Amino acid sequence: MRWHIPATEYSWTAVRAQGAGGQNVNKVSSAVHLRFDIRASSLPEDLKQRLLVWHDHRITQDGVVIIKAQAHRTQEQNLQDAVARLHALVAHAGHVPKARKATRPTLASRQRRVETKKRTAATKALRGKVPLG
Numbered sequence: 001m002r003w004h005i006p007a008t009e010y011s012w013t014a015v016r017a018q019g020a021g022g023q024n025v026n027k028v029s030s031a032v033h034l035r036f037d038i039r040a041s042s043l044p045e046d047l048k049q050r051l052l053v054w055h056d057h058r059i060t061q062d063g064v065v066i067i068k069a070q071a072h073r074t075q076e077q078n079l080q081d082a083v084a085r086l087h088a089l090v091a092h093a094g095h096v097p098k099a100r101k102a103t104r105p106t107l108a109s110r111q112r113r114v115e116t117k118k119r120t121a122a123t124k125a126l127r128g129k130v131p132l133g
Helices: 022-026 045-053 075-094 107-125
Strands: 010-015 031-037 064-069
Touching: 010 075, 031 075, 045 075, 064 075
Parallel strands: none
Antiparallel strands: 010 031, 031 064
């Protein structure tokens, strides 16, 4: 399922990008820091809880997601990239894996297990002390 995050729920600031860039790098703030407060958002409560307990380096102790985008040369592209990464993070947290149904082992798998145990036991039995005489 895809959740819509309104632009009013996140804030962003332009910062100077890291790395090489020539003369222009010291004048232009093309990188973007996007901040999204999970607790103050309009996301469903169960999704908020899944995001808050998630151990991700982009989520602070206060429940704020901070995404830094600096891959592109323009501020607009970096902002689009940061928003897309925020949507991907929320979508990934929204995926609930199916609960596994316990099944009985098949007869063939039980037989394979016993055969493996017998082979291992036979190998280990040969490792005993050698009798003298």
